[in-house]
Amino acid sequence: MKIIAVSNYDEMSRQAAELVVDQVKKKPTTLLGLATGGTPVGTYTKMAEAQLRGEVTYAQCRSVNLDEYMGLGPENPASYRYFMQDKLFNHIDILPENTHLPSGTNPDAAGECARYDALIDSLAPIDLQILGLGHNGHIAFNEPDDHFVAGTHVVDLGEATIDANQRFFDRREDVPRQAFTMGMAPILQAEHVLLLVSGEEKADILHQSLTGPITPQVPGSILQLHGNLTVIADKAALSKFPIGSF
Numbered sequence: 001m002k003i004i005a006v007s008n009y010d011e012m013s014r015q016a017a018e019l020v021v022d023q024v025k026k027k028p029t030t031l032l033g034l035a036t037g038g039t040p041v042g043t044y045t046k047m048a049e050a051q052l053r054g055e056v057t058y059a060q061c062r063s064v065n066l067d068e069y070m071g072l073g074p075e076n077p078a079s080y081r082y083f084m085q086d087k088l089f090n091h092i093d094i095l096p097e098n099t100h101l102p103s104g105t106n107p108d109a110a111g112e113c114a115r116y117d118a119l120i121d122s123l124a125p126i127d128l129q130i131l132g133l134g135h136n137g138h139i140a141f142n143e144p145d146d147h148f149v150a151g152t153h154v155v156d157l158g159e160a161t162i163d164a165n166q167r168f169f170d171r172r173e174d175v176p177r178q179a180f181t182m183g184m185a186p187i188l189q190a191e192h193v194l195l196l197v198s199g200e201e202k203a204d205i206l207h208q209s210l211t212g213p214i215t216p217q218v219p220g221s222i223l224q225l226h227g228n229l230t231v232i233a234d235k236a237a238l239s240k241f242p243i244g245s246f
């Protein structure tokens, strides 16, 4: 595990985008694993800026996203498909047909999970998986539980996650209670995992995830088992690590 301590969110985003751009330059057909949420937005902006400057093209890249709210279609501004279009895909030259998320509106939930797993299998391994960390330690929408789940599945979102995500909705009642999420297997099988964490409110859970027991009650702790994990976190997020660790 490599931990890169940076001063703030902007610096985290800059270094993360640099890492993505280097990866895509090295392998133009890179399969990117992408996350939504507030954490990677700055990285996505800087990835688009790098293309504008002529440093990189994403034209041959493919992408798979971690999750999607159940019941929300691509036209819904709170859906993760909409988010990805708005924050990244509309600003880079990746081909629309090469970008993938679970379909939140497939009425056949089990069929959708099987479809998404088969799709990931056909593209895998993910070359670079970008992850954020939930306040309760979730990665993707793998919520604290008594076991880890390998494949794509439907999850009931915990109250902490609903609280954290209500900022993207008009009202708390509008936050879907369920989501499709990628399981742990494709994340653990990714060639390289990039965990991004910013802010003091994530300090405890980041410390637990990286140094505590590996347990499904802290889903992010499973990342300790990954052989090629890079963490880019700001000083606030790393504040529970002993002074002088980095």
Ligand code: F6R
Residues within 6 Å of the ligand: 034, 035, 036, 037, 038, 039, 040, 066, 067, 131, 132, 133, 134, 135, 138, 139, 140, 141
């Ligand atoms: C998003 C995702 C989540 C977020 C996590 C952190 O696709 O899978 O695990 O990464 O909830 O969210 P933010 O970045 O908003 O704090």
